[in-house]
Amino acid sequence: MxxxxxxxxxxxxxxxxxxxxxxxxxxxxxxxxxxxxxxxxxxxxxxxxMDAGETVALTEAMRDSGEVLDWRDIDRPVADKHSTGGVGDDVSLMLAPIAAACGLAVPMISGRGLGHTGGTLDKLESIPGYTINPPSSLFRRTVKDAGCAIIGQTRDLAPADRRLYAIRDVTATVDSVPLITASILSKKLAAGLQSLVLDVKLGNGAFMTDRPDAERLARALVEVANGSGLRTTAVITDMNQPLADAVGNVVEIENCIAFLKGEKAGTRLETVVLTLTGEMLVTAGLEPDQTAAHATAQRALLDGSAAETFSRMVALLGGPGNLLDDPSSILAKAPVILPVTMDEVGYLKACDARGIGMAVIELGGGRTRPDQSIDHRVGFDRLRPLGTWMDKGDEIGRVHARTLDEAAAGAARLRSLYMVGDEAPGPEYPIVGRISE
Known part of the structure; x- marks a missing residue:
């Protein structure tokens, strides 16, 4: 036909x-x-x-468009996590080494930015020398030696998805449940996993902006994955504000390093990372329940073994061995870094998280065409969480830009994306729900 x-x-x-x-x-x-x-x-x-049968057929056809990996020579449970995409969502960068330090093998096949959301591969390309498309032999050796490897799709792994993914990014067809389901699961099934945890984002910075849609996507993903023999659960997490206090590529790598050094304790980001890691450990059968799993993940973070695992992964994949020791001398800096101050007084009541993601694209940190190059240096950092009291002139964050004019425009854009009120907003819990069947 x-x-x-x-x-x-x-x-x-x-x-x-x-x-x-x-x-x-x-x-x-x-x-x-x-x-x-x-x-x-x-x-x-x-x-x-698409109905359920069509979605399964689409997923399996995309999986079968290339090779399917086999990890029978790995003596650890093989597991992974995947996010549906958010703003300031650098969870994978920390989660993979924490999970590996806890005893899992994590062959993580990641993607580039999609729409307004940042891409794990774009962030990793901020690290000089890091190979996002290593030979299969190096990929396997890194998973064996470090316990995890975060890479892009190889030429032979779900090649149909790689082409469709790039076209969806620039044709306003990202937020389709069947296409999201097939894209995510075709790669995960081709990666030869034994278990999978999905982070389905919900909110104005996510592709699913209301809870029924997020639950529908989560159930579709879990149903298709489990139906294909991959043990899968999903966690629904809040994306009504950036998850990290940085949005961009270099700035999110810096955030990752600070996190692994214990400098982000008590944040929404830490809650999400440890919850998802715990879910991985339970789903893979390494821990009996979320309480025990959370404690195990926390220990790997606190005792430095997760940071050591991340450092080993980066070095094995061609990056600098001293990245965690001296990131400021290794990672590129934007020519202009300016504070963004508030003109109003009050509590940070709400923000347009999607708008912040789009503002990074406007600064040059994202794509409007599939073949477009990006500037990894630009973005925002030191973002203040919702609920923070702001006086006039207080800093809401910093803009990283290529020129003074672009920095000024980026600052004005960021400032316009926050709402200020006289009353503090109610508490927002980053973990919204869980779907297991």
């Missing part, structure tokens, strides 16, 4: 047969389907959706 016929059927609301989905994904992977046809297919799915 021609690609345009498959697009036509989905456009008209038909449920596609598995063989038609396999044909289209095969054409997508080998380049027979044009970029316009892939974009049209994605938009048809966005409008018409």
């Amino acid at each position: 021609l690609p345009q016929e498959i697009i036509c059927r989905k456009r008209d609301g038909e449920a596609l047969k598995p063989e038609a989905i396999r044909e289209f994904i095969s054409a997508l992977a080998d380049g027979t389907a044009s970029e316009g046809q892939v974009a049209a297919f994605a938009m048809a799915v966005w409008f018409r959706g």
Whole structure:
């Protein structure tokens, strides 16, 4: 069947047969389907959706477009975590080494920025020498020696997803439950995992902005994954403000290093990282319950073993061995770094987290085309959490930019994205819910 016929059927609301989905994904992977046809297919799915059978067929076709890894020579449970994408969401950078220090093997296949959300690979490319696409032999050796490796999709791993992912990013088709489900799970199934934990973001900085949609996505992911033999749970977490106090690439690597050194204790970020790591340990069978798992993850952070694991992973994948010792002399700095001060008095009542992600793109730290290069140095840091009392002239954060004009524009943009009120907002709990079936 021609690609345009498959697009036509989905456009008209038909449920596609598995063989038609396999044909289209095969054409997508080998380049027979044009970029316009892939974009049209994605938009048809966005409008018409897919039923459970179609989503399973799409996921498995994308998984089978390349190789499936085998980790039978690893003497640890093989597990991973995946986020649906947020702003200031650098959880993977800390979670993988903490989980590895606790006894898991974590072969983490990550992606680039998608829409307004930051990408783990873009952050890691801020580290000089770090290889995000290592040979398979180096990937496997890093997982064996360090316990974890965070890399990008290899050429042979779910290649259909790699092309579709880039096209979705620039065609306003990111927030489709079937496309998100197939994209995430095709990579995870191809990675040969034994268990998986999903971090489904909810809020104005997430692709799912209301709870019913987030729960629907979480259930779809868990249902498809478990149906494909991958033991999976999902945690729904809040994304109504940046999770970390930094949004950008270099600044989030700096935040990761500070976290692993124990400098982010008591934050929302720490709660999410330790909750997800604990969920991984329980789902993989290493701990009996979340309480015990949380304590194990906390010890790995406090005793320095997680930081040591991160350092070893970075060095094995080509990065500097002394990154944690002297990050300021290794990571590139933006030419202009300016404080952003408030013009109002009151409590930080709310913010537009999606707008903050878009502001980083406007500074040059994200993409508007799939082939676009980015400036890893730009972004925001020292962001104040909601509920903070601000006097006029207090610093809400800092902008990192290429020029003074861009810094001034970025500062004005950031300032406009926060609402100030006379009363402190109610407490926001970063852990919203859990889906296991």
